[in-house]
Amino acid sequence: MTTLPTVLVTGASSGIGATYAERFARRGHDLVLVARDKTRLETLAARLREASGVTVDVLPADLTQPADIGAVETRLRDDARIGVLINNAGMAQSGGFVQQTGESIERLITLNTTALTRLAAAVAPRFVQSGTGAIVNIGSVVGLAPEFGMTVYGATKAFVLFLSQGMHLELSPKGVYVQAVLPAGTRTEIWDRAGIDVNTLSDLMDVEELVDAALVGFDRRELVTIPPLHVAARWDTLDGARQGLLSDIRQAHAAERYLAQD
Numbered sequence: 001m002t003t004l005p006t007v008l009v010t011g012a013s014s015g016i017g018a019t020y021a022e023r024f025a026r027r028g029h030d031l032v033l034v035a036r037d038k039t040r041l042e043t044l045a046a047r048l049r050e051a052s053g054v055t056v057d058v059l060p061a062d063l064t065q066p067a068d069i070g071a072v073e074t075r076l077r078d079d080a081r082i083g084v085l086i087n088n089a090g091m092a093q094s095g096g097f098v099q100q101t102g103e104s105i106e107r108l109i110t111l112n113t114t115a116l117t118r119l120a121a122a123v124a125p126r127f128v129q130s131g132t133g134a135i136v137n138i139g140s141v142v143g144l145a146p147e148f149g150m151t152v153y154g155a156t157k158a159f160v161l162f163l164s165q166g167m168h169l170e171l172s173p174k175g176v177y178v179q180a181v182l183p184a185g186t187r188t189e190i191w192d193r194a195g196i197d198v199n200t201l202s203d204l205m206d207v208e209e210l211v212d213a214a215l216v217g218f219d220r221r222e223l224v225t226i227p228p229l230h231v232a233a234r235w236d237t238l239d240g241a242r243q244g245l246l247s248d249i250r251q252a253h254a255a256e257r258y259l260a261q262d
């Protein structure tokens with residue numbers, strides 16, 4: 001029996017989530033694996049039990065479905081062994097803004113933002129009460145870059161960054177660690193699932209390298225971890241510029257350039 005917290009990983013059946021599961025199992029953590037594909041989850045669970053001797057539960061759920069989100073929320077609220085949430089399940093988009101359908105937008109936003117937020121909100125009160133716990137939200141550098149042309153996907157990932165920053169401000173004084181991880185292109189099934197041939201893309205990061213780097217940030221208790229960003233000071237500059245802008249927001253009056261000219 002381990003004294004380490006159990007880790008609940010969403011989107012654990014492949015890619016980044018499966019790799020997080022494998023890495024935390026190696027560290028000796030019990031796991032709860034969430035995704036839709038029960039067979040894949042069970043295969044991974046069996047492998048991790050065998051390789052690392054940890055306890056692994058599978059919790060199949062479609063995180064675009066309110067009832068399934070509710071079932072994972074209940075597990076997060078009720079299972080006091082869970083001390084780490086890896087909020088990773090997500091999907092990408094193919095096509096530009098005018099190619100999106102109402103249904104595809106709904107699915108993308110529900111999975112990438114609503115489910116992620118609801119799961120964090122389900123577990124946070126318990127973490128606050130115990131004064132410990134960690135919530136890792138997987139964003140993307142696309143959330144910093146409307147120029148990349150994945151407008152709805154990027155907007156969901158900008159949401160993840162903002163949410164993580166706000167959660168950090170509210171929860172870190174209560175002992176809860178929040179991390180936003182912003183990968184760039186990483187070799188996983190996400191491309192195939194979005195109808196993009198991964199072989200047409202160059203210079204993708206291997207998923208193990210991405211997750212190992214993200215875990216370095218986790219162990220350092222970084223708020224924002226951007227594994228593919230080589231000059232860390234660029235993030236500090238961006239965040240500093242944002243705070244500088246805030247210091248010049250004076251809400252009582254419109255700026256001079258907007259004053260009506262008579």
Ligand SMILES: NC(=O)C1=CN([C@@H]2O[C@H](COP(=O)(O)OP(=O)(O)OC[C@H]3O[C@@H](n4cnc5c(N)ncnc54)[C@H](OP(=O)(O)O)[C@@H]3O)[C@@H](O)[C@H]2O)C=CC1
Pocket residue numbers: 010011012013014015016017034035036037038040061062063064088089090091092111138139140141182183184185186187188189190191193
């Ligand atoms: N790969 C990349 O280049 C990058 C990825 N990211 C982000 O990383 C995260 C993981 O993606 P990645 O590992 O690359 O992609 P994968 O497609 O390999 O993994 C996505 C995971 O999410 C699960 N998932 C998909 N839809 C649902 C759903 N409706 N309900 C529950 N689970 C679901 C999938 O399992 P199943 O099908 O069994 O449900 C799978 O386990 C995403 O949030 C993505 O946006 C960020 C930046 C770059």
Ligand SMILES: CC(=O)[C@H](N)C(=O)O
Pocket residue numbers: 092093139140141142150183184185186190191194
């Ligand atoms: C499909 C993508 O755009 C990728 N997941 C990313 O976020 O970079």
